[in-house]
């Protein structure tokens with residue numbers, strides 16, 4: 155039996171039991187057998203959820219890039235580490251070997267050092283999905299600097315607040331980026347952000363779109379000439395296990411985004427371990443995660459997890475609908491992708507289009523399909539399973555959060571039987587607990603409550619950058635001695651978990667708790683419906699009532715709206731019960747979404763409640779224009 159690579163259900167249960175009964179031994183063995191350490195740890199784990207203080211592998215020394223790069227050079231220097239698939243399918247793809255990646259990271263590390271970046275400094279990276287993004291992150295890690303990647307769809311204001319929060323010394327950006335048939339002026343956006351960021355000394359600029367941009371003397375430097383001159387060797391900085399590796403911002407239900415701080419050794423072990431098992435990666439598979447590196451999924455499952463396992467990871471610069479809706483399937487066919495990992499929102503968008511986009515491609519290389527980021531509705535799950543996996547690839551519905559560092563609850567392909575909409579079982583080392591509102595644990599099966607984790611795992615964030623009190627208040631104060639996820643979940647009769655959505659989205663109607671996700675699932679099953687979101691709005695008698703915002707498929711748009719409303723409610727009555735029927739159903743052409751594809755329910759709740767003059771900040775929306783349309787057609 156190998157703790158590191160689980161191959162069957164029986165083995166999963168054995169490994170899981172060990173991880174709970176002897177957690178230090180379990181993680182100690184995994185760490186010992188699968189990574190390169192410069193010094194062994196003194197103690198595997200020290201923890202206290204009251205403070206909170208979590209330390210993994212204290213006393214150990216390492217550099218994560220030696221584990222991502224150098225150690226693979228003995229046996230697989232010529233193996234492709236990164237396949238870069240550009241936005242324009244006519245631009246040739248690039249295959250970057252481990253050797254070449256290692257050299258480019260060393261060069262970049264020398265550039266960082268020459269520009270005054272030292273161990274512990276914070277570096278903001280604002281780049282689209284190009285190889286330099288991966289190289290910049292790894293170079294930061296090699297010199298011991300802390301990267302703070304800001305998703306390249308964020309505005310100047312968002313970049314500025316993140317730079318100032320972490321006092322970044324440098325920004326790494328490009329002259330611009332390609333996105334479908336558009337170009338985006340990344341440097342211009344950075345220039346505006348930097349109007350009020352006193353800590354920034356240097357801006358390194360990658361040449362990507364060859365646009366004519368303004369370079370501010372003394373501050374802005376082209377990366378290319380500096381790279382040309384730099385040496386291809388760089389001795390990695392030897393880091394302590396708990397030295398920070400990166401900061402990554404995530405929005406809370408209130409207030410400023412939280413800079414989640416991840417540290418070196420624990421994150422490394424957890425990202426590598428979960429990647430190996432959740433995707434059942436075997437050499438020489440080609441793995442593709444279509445997320446953006448600007449999110450935790452991209453950090454852990456495009457960069458660190460795959461590279462730590464010596465995998466080939468595909469980096470895709472483009473979008474699913476350029477040049478047309480077949481692009482994903484085209485990329486899978488072209489590079490013979492074996493594991494594909496994407497978001498339910500992408501699946502739903504593609505499922506709306508004609509199946510011929512899929513059918514023209516050979517997807518037979520696929521072995522495992524994954525989803526992440528939000529609950530996947532049953533209809534989308536089946537569409538993905540039937541049309542992309544051809545009923546032959548396990549679909550792993552993976553649940554985790556920026557705070558977690560890596561996947562927490564997920565099937566293990568070829569081991570865990572899957573059920574649509576269930577993230578199924580906790581990965582080894584993860585001890586979930588469901589709690590009621592009064593702080594009591596709900597024991598046994600067939601219960602639903604607030605999802606907590608009762609024991610530390612190596613990948614968990616250690617603090618919120620610069621605000622440990624907020625870290626404690628947000629995650630460790632609601633339930634004693636528990637990490638509180640903010641999500642609701644149910645545990646079914648077999649012990650499988652289904653994530654029902656954020657608990658702040660739970661709507662109580664006539665005293666009944668209704669999760670939005672399961673109702674939306676049912677609505678989306680209606681053949682005329684493409685996507686939906688429901689929110690609660692105040693009701694005199696029931697406390698709350700349900701308001702549904704529904705996007706119709708083209709076929710649905712021809713139908714009589716009144717009849718459609720009746721049919722949808724009838725379906726809900728049948729599947730969940732009359733209590734879950736919607737009071738109002740508004741048909742709309744779009745839903746307000748954050749740049750990571752999440753529906754911004756806060757805005758929908760306000761509209762549903764008629765509070766259209768206090769919608770709050772909508773500047774982080776991907777599609778702010780839909781808000782007015784929804785207001786204008788409000789019921």
Ligand code: WTA
Nearest residue numbers: 526527528529551552553554555556653656
């Ligand atoms: C939600 C994304 C249901 C959940 C990796 C969580 C999910 C939040 C799933 C974290 C899933 C993520 N099923 N819900 N498989 N995966 N979520 O920090 O509400 O961007 O708390 O990390 O996404 O979002 P974040």
